[in-house]
Amino acid sequence: MGKNRGHKTPHGFRKTYGPKRRIVYDPNKHVRKIHAEFLNSIGKVSLPSSLDCVKKHIHQRFLLKVDIEEAFNSVKEIDVLLVLDFDFDDNGRYFFHQNGGLIQGAPSSTTLFHLFCAETIDKKLKPYCRRHNLTFTRYIDDIVISSPNRWFTRVERTRIYKKIRNEGFELNPDKVCSRDIRLVPMEVLGTVMFDRFVFPKKKIERKLEKSVEGTPSHQGLLAWKDSILALNDHSHYNETRYFRALRESMALQ
Numbered sequence: 001m002g003k004n005r006g007h008k009t010p011h012g013f014r015k016t017y018g019p020k021r022r023i024v025y026d027p028n029k030h031v032r033k034i035h036a037e038f039l040n041s042i043g044k045v046s047l048p049s050s051l052d053c054v055k056k057h058i059h060q061r062f063l064l065k066v067d068i069e070e071a072f073n074s075v076k077e078i079d080v081l082l083v084l085d086f087d088f089d090d091n092g093r094y095f096f097h098q099n100g101g102l103i104q105g106a107p108s109s110t111t112l113f114h115l116f117c118a119e120t121i122d123k124k125l126k127p128y129c130r131r132h133n134l135t136f137t138r139y140i141d142d143i144v145i146s147s148p149n150r151w152f153t154r155v156e157r158t159r160i161y162k163k164i165r166n167e168g169f170e171l172n173p174d175k176v177c178s179r180d181i182r183l184v185p186m187e188v189l190g191t192v193m194f195d196r197f198v199f200p201k202k203k204i205e206r207k208l209e210k211s212v213e214g215t216p217s218h219q220g221l222l223a224w225k226d227s228i229l230a231l232n233d234h235s236h237y238n239e240t241r242y243f244r245a246l247r248e249s250m251a252l253q
Contacts, residue, residue: 007097013105024105031094035107038095042086045111050189053137053144055231059196060135060146061182064157066164067175071141072109073101074169075116083119084112114140120167128163132156139189152178191228198232200225 009015013025027035039045057063068074077096080086088095095106102109122138125145129136135146145152145160152160157178161171179186185194192199204225211218 007100010097010103011093013103016105022104025103026105027094027107032107034091034094038088038091038108039111042111045115047110047114048137048139050139051191051227051231053139053142054189054191054193054198054228056135056137057144057146057188058193058198058231058233060148061180062147062149062151062178063181063186063188063193064145064152064160064178065176065186065188066143066145066160067172068141068143068164069170069172070101071169072104072113073097075101075113079168080112080116084115086112110140117141121164121169124163124167125160128160142189144188151180196233198228200228 010025012028012031014028016024016026018024077088077092080088095103095108095112097103102112117138117140121143122136125136125138125143128134129145133147137144143164161176164171177186181193182195185192187193187201188198190201192201204221208218208221208225211221
């Protein structure tokens, strides 16, 4: 495991740029077929839903958010062979960079990364969190741990970070933070959480305002917004507290 920036464009891929100028490699038909055959061979893999992850933390108070740095690039072919027992033979070049990690944009990369983390990070952090009455979720490379009643001390944060690093990953220091979300809003997986409520990020509202009503993009944004708001527990709805939470969440952004 480890970093290896400056990859050459893999054979069978075309270099493109995604959001925030992130490099994404677009596979050709031949490579797509190889990946489709591989995914079919391992059977259906259920990937986590970001909103299912968010829902588990809404009624918690203290949140610790951890992001893995260079996530896909951290998982090399030898790691997958040793941990998952997947042998790609000569097709490895269609799944991994030469002397590097999983190819960003390859159809199997997200599944392979998720399976690898399930056998490494999850197996270390899930038991730890159960023992300490903490709620753990991982959405691909975004880890959130929460507590209903106690702050994450420096000692405990260090202990958690060490468990992740021991599996060969590095943390993104700019995206690691802990917060009391009864006092300060926190962005979590495309939402903003505050005082037992969750709201869409402000950029969703801006995109909705700019989109044309009735178009697929507008309907998709509206469905995403409604899905987030539907996570709120209205059985204990308090209008004053709700709009205070909404106001504070918008101010964060």
